[in-house]
Amino acid sequence: MVTADLSEYYAVVNNIQDGYFETDLAGTFTYTNAVISEIYGYSREELTSVNYRQYTDPVNGKKAFKAFNKIYRSRAPGRLINYEIIRKDGTRRQVEIAASLILGKSGEPVGFRGTVRDVTVRKQMEERLQRSEERYRTIIENIEDAYFEVDLKGKFTFVNEAVSKNLGYYHDELIGMDHRHYAEESTARELFALFNRVYRTGVPVKAYSFELSRKDGRKGFCEISVTLIKDKQGKPTGFRGIARDVTERKRFEERIRHLATHDTLTGLINSFMFRELLQENIEYAHRYQKQFALFFMDLDGFKIINDTLGHEAGDQVLIECAARLRRVLRASDSIARLGGDEFVMLLRDVGEVEKAAALAEKILAVIREPIDLGGSEYVITGSMGISIYPRDGEDLHTLMKTADLAMYSAKEKGKNNFQVFSPEVKPLLHEKNLFSEFLRFALERDELFLEYQPKLNLKTDAISGVEALLRWRNPTLGLVTPLQFIPVAESTGQIIPIGRWVLEKACKQNVAWQRQGLPRISVSVNISQRQLLDERLIGDVEEALAESGMDPELLELEIAERTVLSNLPRTIDVLKRIKDTGVKLAVDDFGSGYSTLSQIRFFPIDSFKVDRSLISSAPANEISKVVIQAIFEIGKLLELTVVSEGVETPEQLDFVRDSSCDMMQGFYFAKPLSPDNVARLLKEHEPRPL
Numbered sequence: 001m002v003t004a005d006l007s008e009y010y011a012v013v014n015n016i017q018d019g020y021f022e023t024d025l026a027g028t029f030t031y032t033n034a035v036i037s038e039i040y041g042y043s044r045e046e047l048t049s050v051n052y053r054q055y056t057d058p059v060n061g062k063k064a065f066k067a068f069n070k071i072y073r074s075r076a077p078g079r080l081i082n083y084e085i086i087r088k089d090g091t092r093r094q095v096e097i098a099a100s101l102i103l104g105k106s107g108e109p110v111g112f113r114g115t116v117r118d119v120t121v122r123k124q125m126e127e128r129l130q131r132s133e134e135r136y137r138t139i140i141e142n143i144e145d146a147y148f149e150v151d152l153k154g155k156f157t158f159v160n161e162a163v164s165k166n167l168g169y170y171h172d173e174l175i176g177m178d179h180r181h182y183a184e185e186s187t188a189r190e191l192f193a194l195f196n197r198v199y200r201t202g203v204p205v206k207a208y209s210f211e212l213s214r215k216d217g218r219k220g221f222c223e224i225s226v227t228l229i230k231d232k233q234g235k236p237t238g239f240r241g242i243a244r245d246v247t248e249r250k251r252f253e254e255r256i257r258h259l260a261t262h263d264t265l266t267g268l269i270n271s272f273m274f275r276e277l278l279q280e281n282i283e284y285a286h287r288y289q290k291q292f293a294l295f296f297m298d299l300d301g302f303k304i305i306n307d308t309l310g311h312e313a314g315d316q317v318l319i320e321c322a323a324r325l326r327r328v329l330r331a332s333d334s335i336a337r338l339g340g341d342e343f344v345m346l347l348r349d350v351g352e353v354e355k356a357a358a359l360a361e362k363i364l365a366v367i368r369e370p371i372d373l374g375g376s377e378y379v380i381t382g383s384m385g386i387s388i389y390p391r392d393g394e395d396l397h398t399l400m401k402t403a404d405l406a407m408y409s410a411k412e413k414g415k416n417n418f419q420v421f422s423p424e425v426k427p428l429l430h431e432k433n434l435f436s437e438f439l440r441f442a443l444e445r446d447e448l449f450l451e452y453q454p455k456l457n458l459k460t461d462a463i464s465g466v467e468a469l470l471r472w473r474n475p476t477l478g479l480v481t482p483l484q485f486i487p488v489a490e491s492t493g494q495i496i497p498i499g500r501w502v503l504e505k506a507c508k509q510n511v512a513w514q515r516q517g518l519p520r521i522s523v524s525v526n527i528s529q530r531q532l533l534d535e536r537l538i539g540d541v542e543e544a545l546a547e548s549g550m551d552p553e554l555l556e557l558e559i560a561e562r563t564v565l566s567n568l569p570r571t572i573d574v575l576k577r578i579k580d581t582g583v584k585l586a587v588d589d590f591g592s593g594y595s596t597l598s599q600i601r602f603f604p605i606d607s608f609k610v611d612r613s614l615i616s617s618a619p620a621n622e623i624s625k626v627v628i629q630a631i632f633e634i635g636k637l638l639e640l641t642v643v644s645e646g647v648e649t650p651e652q653l654d655f656v657r658d659s660s661c662d663m664m665q666g667f668y669f670a671k672p673l674s675p676d677n678v679a680r681l682l683k684e685h686e687p688r689p690l
């Protein structure tokens with residue numbers, strides 16, 4: 001199986017009338033259903049270690065080996081294989097097997113699976129049919145398979161009960177009817193050709209299956225064997241044959257095919273099937289010099305939905321997204337789920353970048369529509385990468401890789417957008433893998449450290465606190481900035497232990513400064529989204545405070561605006577619980593583009609930090625100035641402390657001071673410093689106007 005739900009699969013397997021088995025490549029059973037033990041006369045337990053050589057004689061064993069070997073080499077499912085088996089009690093049975101390869105994760109053969117039918121009675125029947133003309137009349141009335149005779153035009157001249165049962169017509173209605181009555185036009189034509197071939201060559205046809213239409217309109221599948229009837233002079237007078245209703249088996253085979261090629265959750269095709277389609281499409285596009293586009297989409301923040309609202313909500317999101325994708329794309333496009341929250345689309349007629357971009361925009365827009373989960377609406381966005389054949393890759397591997405890289409670049413660019421592949425994004429993935437690989441050891445190898453950027457109170461000109469900023473120096477990578485590695489640590493979950501370490505370290509440092517007799521200042525620690533929604537956060541905060549003995553009042557957690565407003569009602573709840581521990585809360589990067597100012601009043605916060613991008617454009621840009629002043633006003637109304645981030649010039653400082661901002665942080669006053677340099681600054685700094 002590729003990704004299908006196995007329990008569902010085996011439930012089907014155990015309910016069918018045919019024997020179902022799986023073996024390893026050597027032909028030893030690894031799974032059998034109950035019917036197999038009936039046929040082979042061994043218990044299911046005994047069968048688990050039985051190899052095919054144990055229940056065949058050398059001649060039949062060879063026959064079986066040949067047939068399976070052919071499946072192995074061609075990789076195509078085997079047609080019906082007939083041979084004789086020896087049961088545990090020594091009796092012999094004729095079996096008919098339909099088998100195919102089981103492929104492992106990377107497409108390598110790992111065994112065989114198939115269905116077995118005991119056809120002993122049918123085989124005997126066929127033999128007898130050939131031998132004796134008188135005896136068979138009585139037999140055929142008693143067999144379950146349908147027996148029929150038709151004239152040279154294909155009209156029924158004789159049918160037994162089973163034919164009536166299969167087709168739903170009375171016996172008398174059937175006589176004189178031909179295949180046009182029980183098969184669709186194209187099938188009827190095929191049947192005509194088949195009978196014609198038997199007529200011309202005299203060679204019987206075995207196990208030919210086709211779709212039939214019953215009297216009541218229901219469809220079914222039927223398998224027939226046909227031989228020519230000749231009169232005493234050897235002149236053909238008609239045909240006789242056996243038909244069997246194989247509807248159930250066909251449905252079962254289809255179900256298996258579906259399970260093996262589709263994603264059970266969303267009903268989209270799975271990655272195995274998608275790769276096949278993509279490969280075919282590459283060959284087609286190559287031959288006819290066509291272009292096409294490949295879209296990779298990953299849902300943003302899906303893990304958080306899954307972790308906080310549960311898997312059922314996560315599943316619902318995936319199902320909904322799949323339905324939306326189906327809605328916007330055409331039937332001729334292929335959509336698959338690669339696993340997790342990754343979707344991939346093959347757009348056959350999209351060759352130009354402009355067209356791909358327009359379509360990507362459309363897809364992202366429908367994904368963005370709110371989803372109702374348990375009564376609350378959530379907004380989920382997607383990040384999309386696009387590659388175009390043959391421009392961005394001429395083979396499957398390169399195309400998938402370039403689309404994936406482009407998607408990663410879309411994530412980097414702030415999510416909820418799409419990127420068309422360009423050679424510049426190539427190093428990105430490399431970087432991402434490299435970072436997460438090296439990050440695994442960063443903590444234990446002591447490669448992380450903190451710098452502290454002072455915060456100046458504009459009313460008193462005293463240093464009121466510092467913000468802890470994480471640094472990572474790796475012997476191979478050099479100094480990596482938090483903007484580079486924190487998103488990676490977020491996506492891998494490594495941020496959790498790292499964040500815990502930052503909390504501990506910052507609290508201990510704060511207490512250490514005080515022990516040196518330096519002024520009592522606060523310390524701020526940045527908390528990322530993943531941390532905020534992690535159950536362990538509150539415990540970690542409490543532990544850091546307890547271990548260091550720091551006053552909770554002096555600890556401030558900074559949470560980015562986009563995290564605070566990320567539409568999870570749970571966020572407010574978590575923030576309230578954090579507040580209960582006595583620590584302070586600040587909204588970081590305020591005004592960076594995600595917020596609606598009006599929402600801020602719902603959050604139990606103490607301060608907000610106006611984003612650097614706003615401050616840096618401020619004195620020159622009138623609009624920015626008005627926006628910042630409005631933010632300051634709101635801060636005052638809500639009685640929050642307002643901090644300006646990234647103050648770099650005296651003009652900016654004058655502006656924020658005159659606009660009655662409470663505090664400021666920025667290179668103009670101080671860069672992030674080592675603990676010793678902070679101590680020095682605290683000692684030397686005298687409150688005075690700058």
Ligand code: C2E
Pocket residue numbers: 453468469470481482483486499502525526527528558588589612645646647648665666667668672
């Ligand atoms: P942030 O929390 O908004 O931190 C302020 C960033 O702006 C810092 O960058 C700081 O060095 C920089 N900065 C401060 N003043 C100025 C200025 O006047 N001009 C300019 N150009 N830059 C200034 P840094 O240290 O690279 O950190 C970037 C971001 O990484 C932080 O933004 C924060 O979101 C995140 N981060 C840093 N440390 C941690 C941590 O321990 N945990 C988590 N989760 N995130 C962290």
Ligand code: MG
Pocket residue numbers: 467526558588
């Ligand atoms: Mg910060």
Ligand code: MG
Pocket residue numbers: 588589609611612645
């Ligand atoms: Mg900031």
